[in-house]
Each structure stands twice: as structure tokens, then as C-alpha cells.
Amino acid sequence: MKFFLFTFLLMTCFCSAQIPYQLRYEEFLSNVLKFNPLSMQAENETRYSNYLLKAAKGSFDPLLSGNYNQKKFGGVNYFTTLNSEVKQPIFSSQYLKFGYDFGSGMYINPEQKTSSIGLPYLGIEVSVLQGLIIDKRRAELLKAKEYLNYYSAEKNVQLNLLLFEASQRYFEWLLSIKQVSLNQYFMELAGQRLKGIEELVNYGERASIDTVESMLYYKSRLMDYQNALINIKKAENDMTAFNWKDNTSSDFSLKYKTLDSIETYFIKAKVFFYQNLNAEEPSNPILIKYASFQKVLEIENRFKKELLKPNLNLKYNLLSNNAVAYNSDFYVNNCKFGINLSFPVFLRIQTSEYKIAKLKSQNNNLEILNKTNELNSKISTVKNTIVILTNQLEIAAYISNNTKLLLDAEQLKFDNGESNLFMLNQRENKVLESEIKLAEFKLKYIVAVLNLIYLNGSLNYSF
Numbered sequence: 001m002k003f004f005l006f007t008f009l010l011m012t013c014f015c016s017a018q019i020p021y022q023l024r025y026e027e028f029l030s031n032v033l034k035f036n037p038l039s040m041q042a043e044n045e046t047r048y049s050n051y052l053l054k055a056a057k058g059s060f061d062p063l064l065s066g067n068y069n070q071k072k073f074g075g076v077n078y079f080t081t082l083n084s085e086v087k088q089p090i091f092s093s094q095y096l097k098f099g100y101d102f103g104s105g106m107y108i109n110p111e112q113k114t115s116s117i118g119l120p121y122l123g124i125e126v127s128v129l130q131g132l133i134i135d136k137r138r139a140e141l142l143k144a145k146e147y148l149n150y151y152s153a154e155k156n157v158q159l160n161l162l163l164f165e166a167s168q169r170y171f172e173w174l175l176s177i178k179q180v181s182l183n184q185y186f187m188e189l190a191g192q193r194l195k196g197i198e199e200l201v202n203y204g205e206r207a208s209i210d211t212v213e214s215m216l217y218y219k220s221r222l223m224d225y226q227n228a229l230i231n232i233k234k235a236e237n238d239m240t241a242f243n244w245k246d247n248t249s250s251d252f253s254l255k256y257k258t259l260d261s262i263e264t265y266f267i268k269a270k271v272f273f274y275q276n277l278n279a280e281e282p283s284n285p286i287l288i289k290y291a292s293f294q295k296v297l298e299i300e301n302r303f304k305k306e307l308l309k310p311n312l313n314l315k316y317n318l319l320s321n322n323a324v325a326y327n328s329d330f331y332v333n334n335c336k337f338g339i340n341l342s343f344p345v346f347l348r349i350q351t352s353e354y355k356i357a358k359l360k361s362q363n364n365n366l367e368i369l370n371k372t373n374e375l376n377s378k379i380s381t382v383k384n385t386i387v388i389l390t391n392q393l394e395i396a397a398y399i400s401n402n403t404k405l406l407l408d409a410e411q412l413k414f415d416n417g418e419s420n421l422f423m424l425n426q427r428e429n430k431v432l433e434s435e436i437k438l439a440e441f442k443l444k445y446i447v448a449v450l451n452l453i454y455l456n457g458s459l460n461y462s463f
Helices: 002-017 025-035 037-058 136-202 209-240 262-277 285-306 348-415 421-456
Strands: 063-073 076-089 094-104 119-127 311-319 335-342
Touching (some): 136 421, 209 421, 262 421
Antiparallel strands (some): 063 076, 076 094, 094 119, 119 311
16 A cells, blocks of 8 residues: 555656646746846846945045044153044035144143143135035046946846847747647658558558658658757757746756747737837937946046146134033134145146046047947848848748648649659658748747847837
């Protein structure tokens, strides 16, 4: 009893393992977007840009600093100094400051000496020439905002390529399914004819040589069927490599089935082309990426131009003799004022960097023109290809339909004894060849539409 139970469970597990997994095109694309590591890598581009923006905003955070020094020797307090400050950036090179200084001791520098309650102050620091309009901190923030669009476009560039390649592999798999189906049908047809010929030979109604020819034809069809099985396994593995599950890996041991067909998606591709792609202007994320980077370069250009100005900084602190900040008395006569001026004599570094920034901006503009022209050229080529493929498909369909008519006529002549086995096999070969050729043209049409989707950059591959 235990033996039969074990056998039953083993057979149940084996049968369950052999149940094919039904995979539709929409589910396949969904799996690629959700679980494929390249898709997850593309999503990290958005996170990266958000961190860049957060870091740039962080340069406007208040800065707290402090410095404490003390010296004692021989029981004598030489000096004790304390300097603390909160510095808040405002816009470009402007700062609000609040600080507290304390200094005492027998040998302290008189400049640092304060009353016993210390010296609080409130001040402002301003760059009135270089840095007034834009400085490095402000430039980095503006660039980080533009990088949001840049890295969003970079994400779409990566996803566009991923979905394009994945879709190609899926439809190549559908073609291989069609090829297996056709080769299997004609192989089984050849096998049935072989059995019929053998029976007729046994009854003496056919020459034994017909068995040899029928067997050769069956073996030929069997080899073609086996080659088709090899091709479908390769196509299935290529497709499975994109189809990840639960962020783990692709399951190459899984047997896939689908209700999709190359014929169904050929019709969908035709409708999608005429409704969406025939007159659509390209909005490829590559162009968006270059346009966003152009704005980044323009900000850098402004900043480098700003560095050509002299560096003139003004500092003004209001001083108080009251340590209680919120109740302090500030006077115009109690202040600390300073001016700092610096200017490179030859400006060789600044002028060179400014010219380099301008060249980078010009080169990027030229690259935008080149990419736009390249995309328009490729789109025009693909659209012309689709027009030619439409004509070729009509011819291929005509050939396929008429080879079937010739096969039916040859079969009727063979049944009436007016034809031979060789001619019948040749007609079947032509039907198989024309059917496979027609399916291949349908795949070419689908791939051409996928190319247009890729070049337009809409990421709308679910047609």
C-alpha cells in the first residue's frame, strides 16, 4: 500500500513539474519592468538624481562652528578664548551670522579680550561682485534640479532599450512556435502517408520503391522538425533570460506556453502603426537627456563667467555688551566691519575655464542636432521598410495561398493515380517553405514597428 502511495505522489509531482507555464506578452513585459535587474538598475537613476538634489540643498544648511583654547603655566591663566558661530547661507554668497566670543587671561591678546559676560554679535557677509548673482553653491543646486530631468531621461533610455530587446526575443519565440507547429504538421502528414504506402505495398497496389521515397521524405521532415525544436529551445532561453521572477533569477527549466501567436500580433502591429506611429514626432529620451544636459552646461557657463569678476567680500557684525541674545543692545558704534578684495592679474585659469565651458555647451548643441537628424533618418528608413514589407507580405500571402491550391490539386491527381509521390512531396515542400516565409515576413513587420516605438521613445510597447 505504501509503495503504491509513494508511486502516486511521485507521479503527481512529475506531472506537476511538466505543466507548462502560460505566458502572455503583457505579463512578460510586466515581469521585465518589475523584476529584471536592468530595470531595477534604471530605477536607481531616479534615486541617484534625488540624492544629488538633496546634497545640493544641503549646502544651504546652517553651519555651526566653535573654537576653544586655554593656556595655564605656573598656576597662571595665560589666556582662555572661546569663539562660536552659527552661519546661515541665504542666497548665493550671502550669509547671516550669529556668534559669541569670550576672551580672558593675564597675557591674552587685547583684540581677543572681552568682558566677563563675553561678546555676542549678529552679522552679515556679502559678496558684492563675484558670487552676487551666482556662486558654486547656487550653481550646484540649479544643476541638481536639471539633473532630475537628465537622469529621468537616462532611466527611460535604459528601459527603452531593455523593452525593445525583450520584445524582440518574445516575438522571435512566437515565430519559433509557428515553425515547430508547421514542421510537426508536415512530419505527421508524411508519417501517415508512409503508413498508407506501406499498406498499399503489402496489398500489391504500389511498388516497393515508393516506400523508400516515402521514408526518405518522412526522415527529411523529421530532421526539420528536430531542428525546429532546437531553435525553439534557443528562442525560449533567450526570452527567459529577460523574464525574471520575484527579483531572483530566470527559470530556464520552466516550460512555457502561450495563447499569443505571430499572426495576432502582426494584425495588432499594423493597427498600432497606422493609429500611433505613422505621423508621430520623435520624443526619444536620448534627445531629452541631451536637452537637459544642455541646461546644466549653460548653468556651468554662467558660473564660469561669474568667476571673471573680482572677488569683493563685505563683512559687518553688530556687537553687544549683553550676553542675553534676545535682550541685547546693538549700536552702530559697536560694530566690526571688514572688506576683502582679490583679483587674479592675468585671469588665465578663469578665462580658459570659461572658454572650455562654452565649447562644451557648443559641442552638446551640435550633438543634439546630430542625434535629432540621426533619429529622423532612422525613422524615415524604418517607415520606408514597413511600406516595402507591406508589399512583400501581400506577395508572400499570395504565394502561400496559391501553393496550397497547387498542393490540393496535386493531392487530387495523386489520389486518381495521375501523379506520383515525388511531385506530391515537392508541392508539400513548397507549402511549408511559403508558410514559414510568410511567418518570417510577419515577424519582420512586427520588429519594424518595435523599431519605430524604440526610435520614438514612447516606451509604449503594449500594442
